[in-house]
Amino acid sequence: MMFLKTIMATAVLLISVSVLAHTDIKSTFPANEQALTEAPTQLTLTFSGPVRLMKVLMNNSEAEALDIEFKPTAEASKSFNVSLPDLEMGQYLVSWVSMGKDGHKMKGDFSFTVVSEGAGHDN
Template sequence: MRLKSTAIAALLLLPTSVFGHSKAEQTTPGNNTTVETVEMIEIRFDDPMRVTAISLKGPNGDVAIVRETGLDPVTEFRATPESAMGAGVYQFDWRGLAADGHPMQGSFSFTVAE
């Protein structure tokens, strides 16, 4: 049994990319942050992600956003709001396909200050 547990420990030490899942590392605006304005929404992934669907909800419902990034797998996804975003709490949701083909999703939220 000693050998087996050593093998498992070695697996746990491997970098995440060995398992193929791309995941979101950082967003702009950052999760749970407060910002004055939003000019660009960005998500950084550790491995290329094909982002297939996005949505932004604000205090008045859905916010129109324009993708700057196409449907190719990217490590930096960008989208811009179609018009100025008023004060309030916003939530950005995305879905995509990781580099290994697994469906992934994530969300983050932020506040635009008065």
């Protein structure tokens, strides 16, 4: 019985450690659903720990892919900047995939809008 309790305690500890090891996205610029009066010249993705950024895709409101010339990273980092082409007014969706030190892939997306200066958005 003691052996079974030891195995169960070890399993719970290992599961807890692996859950804590995953690195989440901490912030983005532009922020999710942010309305900007000036088009950004780059994206910034910041994670809670070092990751390798594997993929970044960006689509406009017509679901057309934009050429952002992203190249996957070989080294892990907490923050990444991705240069953007000239953006027009409209809504944009950014999708990303990263890989943590443990080999776990994480993915997510965020959107932002470029609005005219007279639209009254101060985000």
